[in-house]
Amino acid sequence: MIEILKGFPSNVVAATASGEVSREDYEKILIPAVEAAMAGREKVRVYYELGPGFVKMAAGAAWDDLKLGIGHYFRWEAIAVVTDHDWIRHAVDVLRFVVPGQVRTFHMEQAGEAREWIMSELHKSTIRLS
Template identity: 70%
Template sequence: MIEIVEGFPQNVIALRASGELTHEDYEKVLIPAVEAALAHRDKVRIYYELGPEFSRMKAGAAWDDLKLGLVHYSRWEGVAVVTDHDWIRHAVDAFRFLVAGEVKTFRMSEAREARDWITGPVERTKIRLS
């Protein structure tokens, strides 16, 4: 299940996942929230919290997540993923190239820092070659 988390600026779509994520969660909650936010601005930010209650993502939800990310590739300004699930943290690290904006992962104990980061000035980290 995905629920919208209130108390964030309008340019941040804040979500909390629990239990099992399904295609219907994306279709009824996440995709409409993203489309509504993008109707009023060029870029949005995502705060995505997957706590201990989160168990898994069904294949349909994983596909929806990938499609949503690619369709709006250049419109993600920043993504904060808050979780203690190591497999999610590894997946985010592996697929961060699919997001044009900055992507950071945080532990659940760092949720306040994640909120501060996603609502503050988010800048793309520059890679230095030496």
Template identity: 65%
Template sequence: MIKILEGFPGNVVAVSANGKLAREDYENVLIPAVEAALVGRDKIRVYYELGPDFMSMEPGAAWEDLKLGISHYLQWEGIAVVTDHEWIRHAIDVFRFLIHGRVRTYPMSRVSEARDWIVSDLVRHTIRLS
């Protein structure tokens, strides 16, 4: 299940994910949020919180995630992923070169730092592979 997080500026799509993500989570929540955030903007940022209750993604969700990433490839300014799941952090490190914007991963203990970074001007000035 994907839930939109409140309290972020309009150029940041902030979500938390729990349980097992399905294609419908993307179709009904994440994709519409991304499309809305892109109205009138060239680039947006994404903040993902994948807490301890996050389990996995169904194949349909993984496909929607890939399509979303490719269809807006040049529009990702920054992505912050907050999780204690090492396999997610490792996967992001492996595929980081495929992402146009800046990407940072954070453990759950540094959630405040991740939130501060994704809304700051530092996103624009962070070395790409940080």
């Protein structure tokens, strides 16, 4: 399940995932939130939290995620992924170099730092592995 988080600027799509993320979650929740954030903007930022309750992403959701990412490829300004799932952190760390925007991973205890970073004035010199 995906839930959109409140309290972020309108240029940030903030979401949390728990349980199994389905294609319907993408189609009814995440994609409309991304499209709304992109309306009238050149770039957007993403805060994505996958906590201990996250189990997996269904195949249809993974396909929608790929289509969403590629479909707006040059419009991602920054992406913060917050999780303690090592396999997700490793996948993001490997793929960060093909994303034109800044990408950082954070542990769950760093969620506050991740939120500050995604809402901050970003500088290219801040790119680092966490």
